[in-house]
Amino acid sequence: MRTLLARRVRAGLWWVAALAVAAPAMAQTPYAGPLFDAHLHYNEEACARDTPEAGCPLPLADVLVRMQRNGVRAILANSRPNEGTRVLAAAHEQTRAAGVTVVPFVRLYRDRTDYGNWFRDESIHQLVLTELARGTSAGPYRGLGEFHLYDSAHANGPVAQQIMALAAEKGLVVLAHVDDTAIDLLMAHTRSGAERAGAAAREAAEHGGQFHLLWAHTGLTGTPVSRVEELLVRYPQLLGELSYRPGLTCDNGQLCPEWRALLTRYPDRFLIGSDTWVNQRWLDYDDIMQGYRAWLGGLPTGVARRIAWDNGARLFGLSSHRP
Numbered sequence: 001m002r003t004l005l006a007r008r009v010r011a012g013l014w015w016v017a018a019l020a021v022a023a024p025a026m027a028q029t030p031y032a033g034p035l036f037d038a039h040l041h042y043n044e045e046a047c048a049r050d051t052p053e054a055g056c057p058l059p060l061a062d063v064l065v066r067m068q069r070n071g072v073r074a075i076l077a078n079s080r081p082n083e084g085t086r087v088l089a090a091a092h093e094q095t096r097a098a099g100v101t102v103v104p105f106v107r108l109y110r111d112r113t114d115y116g117n118w119f120r121d122e123s124i125h126q127l128v129l130t131e132l133a134r135g136t137s138a139g140p141y142r143g144l145g146e147f148h149l150y151d152s153a154h155a156n157g158p159v160a161q162q163i164m165a166l167a168a169e170k171g172l173v174v175l176a177h178v179d180d181t182a183i184d185l186l187m188a189h190t191r192s193g194a195e196r197a198g199a200a201a202r203e204a205a206e207h208g209g210q211f212h213l214l215w216a217h218t219g220l221t222g223t224p225v226s227r228v229e230e231l232l233v234r235y236p237q238l239l240g241e242l243s244y245r246p247g248l249t250c251d252n253g254q255l256c257p258e259w260r261a262l263l264t265r266y267p268d269r270f271l272i273g274s275d276t277w278v279n280q281r282w283l284d285y286d287d288i289m290q291g292y293r294a295w296l297g298g299l300p301t302g303v304a305r306r307i308a309w310d311n312g313a314r315l316f317g318l319s320s321h322r323p
């Protein structure tokens with residue numbers, strides 16, 4: 001009897017072992033459609049010129065090849081200083097040849113010292129107004145950011161308030177690297193801008209220019225999923241960008257269960273991004289995009305397509321360019 005039981009236990013264990021071995025073979029097929037990179041920097045140290053030379057490790061042709069070979073068909077582009085974005089926006093022939101649509105954003109930083117002070121620096125407000133008036137050769141700027149707030153109380157800084165009101169008034173998208181407390185504070189500052197805009201905002205909305213707050217990393221400090229959901233429900237204009245988000249993926253690079261559930265419940269509210277904030281991220285660009293494709297492949301097809309491409313395309317009115 002004991003021998004029979006032991007044999008059955010061994011048989012059971014054999015099946016467990018067999019399933020474990022078979023698991024990689026059952027891995028998800030990666031998502032194969034277009035990608036919208038909704039968090040891209042082309043910063044000074046990457047280069048922002050089109051000829052390789054000393055101090056230019058990642059010329060324009062190089063970064064475009066990286067996008068093209070990864071099926072990235074549109075980018076939310078911003079840079080420190082804004083010259084990198086202007087170079088991308090001006091490279092019509094090269095970006096068209098690479099099949100990449102550039103959606104330009106105004107960065108709030110001239111250099112690294114602006115990261116910690118922009119929210120109370122009137123010269124940054126002026127920089128934004130000047131840059132918006134100038135536009136790019138790929139058309140008007142569509143948003144502001146990425147900006148950072150390392151202390152959520154700084155969301156109440158005078159320039160932070162002006163920037164949020166301006167975005168609401170002009171129908172711009174804001175890319176913000178902030179914590180969940182700052183989301184509430186920043187959203188409160190949009191009311192005055194929305195009221196000031198009135199009919200103009202409604203008209204802008206009809207042309208795809210509608211204020212949204214795109215939350216870079218969707219809670220980099222590990223904001224609980226329940227809190228992320230609470231904010232999504234409270235603010236219909238809040239979207240989440242998923243680079244660096246802790247706890248997003250689990251086994252085999254697939255989504256952790258609570259994130260899979262959240263993305264499936266709110267398929268219109270999330271985007272993916274590379275966050276090429278340092279040059280190493282450009283060197284890792286293939287791996288980053290393959291990582292996204294792996295977990296997108298584990299989602300229902302329609303959900304994957306929306307997070308990968310449709311949400312960004314709709315946000316900026318690119319539907320006519322749909323690949």
Ligand SMILES: [Zn+2]
Pocket residue numbers: 039041146216275276277
């Ligand atoms: Zn970033």
